[in-house]
Amino acid sequence: MDRVDGTEHYKGDVSQGPIPALLLIILDTNPHAWALLNRDLPLSEAIANLLVFINAHLAFHNANQVAVVASHCHRAVWLYPRPGSSSEGVDMAGGETPAINDANKYRPFAQIEDQLLTSLRDLIQTTTPDDVASTNTTQMAGALTLALAHINKATLAFSQQIGGTETTADHLGSSDDTSGLQSRILVLSVSGDLAHQYIPIMNTTFAAQRMRVPIDILKLAGDTVFLQQASDTTRGIYLQLRSPQGFLQYLMMAFLPDQTSRKLLVAPTQEVVDFRAACFCHRKVVDVGFVCSICLSIFCSVPEGAVCLTCSTHLSLGEYGSKPAVVPRKKKKRRKLNGGDDTPSRPGTPVPNK
Known part of the structure; x- marks a missing residue:
């Protein structure tokens, strides 16, 4: 029926x-x-x-x-x-x-x-x-x-x-x-x-x-x-x-x-995405900050007493900022010869008398 x-x-x-x-x-x-x-x-x-x-x-x-x-x-x-x-x-x-x-x-x-x-x-x-x-x-x-x-x-x-x-x-x-x-x-x-x-x-x-x-x-x-x-x-x-x-x-x-x-269309996309984060202490967007290794909290500056404000973990900063990332190479010294030409001094090379 x-x-x-x-x-x-x-x-x-x-x-x-x-x-x-x-x-x-x-x-x-x-x-x-x-x-x-x-x-x-x-x-x-x-x-x-x-x-x-x-x-x-x-x-x-x-x-x-x-x-x-x-x-x-x-x-x-x-x-x-x-x-x-x-x-x-x-x-x-x-x-x-x-x-x-x-x-x-x-x-x-x-x-x-x-x-x-x-x-x-x-x-x-x-x-x-x-x-x-x-x-x-x-x-x-x-x-x-x-x-x-x-x-x-x-x-x-x-x-x-x-x-x-x-x-x-x-x-x-x-x-x-x-x-x-x-x-x-x-x-x-x-x-x-x-x-x-x-x-x-x-x-x-x-x-x-x-x-x-x-x-x-x-x-x-x-x-x-x-x-x-x-x-x-x-x-x-x-x-x-x-x-x-x-x-x-x-x-x-x-x-x-x-x-x-x-899935069948070309949707608009973002060309550039800003992946900055906000610090947990002042709620400011920061580019570079300090991150707690335990709870991953972000701070714009070192907290007071180097203690994490979220999990109360003591933060060990080590030697942060004490050494430069790139050490400049030392320049070789040059000595003048009698003819006035500059030649680099080498170990074992006699220097002419003036």
């Missing part, structure tokens, strides 16, 4: 079709940086372009997923899915939001737009002047941690949905696994120096590398060496926005293809 009415045409496993993708976007909402960028690219215009990019990602596959995290000046919060709301746009506090019932918008697109704008509006309204004045950077490390936790949870849920037997993080992140959820992180960064978050950012970078999750970076303003290293380590894409008017074009052309599509 199934063959007659065509029912078996609709019966199929999720894994038989194209592999769905999870796009997790980290939006840097640093008020100081957006105030400087407001003339070229206002935050409202950037959000409108970002929503177009999200809709394009969801339109590729009906099983594609998206999540948005805000990296604010004093905390990292979820913008979508909005805390306290279900996946269908229903507010747990009281009924369905009015924007979801708009007949002129596709329901999933309207749902994401409503929750993202509502969460972003609440975040801005709850930010006090003291929060803005206390720091001029952003909580990028906390946002990356939330992103990796959500990716791990979504990957395990998808593996159980398709009937997978192995649900460990190592198996789901292995390069041989082609049936799992293809996850990636896109960071829209506007902040500059993140030296004080060097250790947690590197920890999240190594965790993403182990999970086979690429970290793509789109730099709208400023520059930081640690995001370059995160993108290079996880084999992501790093681009610096040269023209703010082309923000949507950068998103659609460079960051829309997922991992499967990138």
Whole structure:
């Protein structure tokens, strides 16, 4: 009977079709940086372009997923899915939001737009002047941690949905696994120096590398060496926005293809990667420093008492800097003969009398 009415045409496993993708976007909402960028690219215009990019990602596959995290000046919060709301746009506090019932918008697109704008509006309204004045950077490390936790949870849920037997993080992140959820992180960064978050950012970078999750970076303003290293380590894409008017074009052309599509494309790569590190004592980016042989902590200068500030190990410096690396060769002395010619003196050669 199934063959007659065509029912078996609709019966199929999720894994038989194209592999769905999870796009997790980290939006840097640093008020100081957006105030400087407001003339070229206002935050409202950037959000409108970002929503177009999200809709394009969801339109590729009906099983594609998206999540948005805000990296604010004093905390990292979820913008979508909005805390306290279900996946269908229903507010747990009281009924369905009015924007979801708009007949002129596709329901999933309207749902994401409503929750993202509502969460972003609440975040801005709850930010006090003291929060803005206390720091001029952003909580990028906390946002990356939330992103990796959500990716791990979504990957395990998808593996159980398709009937997978192995649900460990190592198996789901292995390069041989082609049936799992293809996850990636896109960071829209506007902040500059993140030296004080060097250790947690590197920890999240190594965790993403182990999970086979690429970290793509789109730099709208400023520059930081640690995001370059995160993108290079996880084999992501790093681009610096040269023209703010082309923000949507950068998103659609460079960051829309997922991992499967990138195998058939020539993705933009970094020509030069800055691999400098930040010292553990002053959180400054250094070219040359002192490294503890036990815990590998980096210091820009010798700690007080030559004791490691991390593991309290006594550091033995030896004869560092006491001898030059290259010793100049001694020049041979020359003596003048009667004829006035200069000849080098050799052992055993008689010198004529004057």
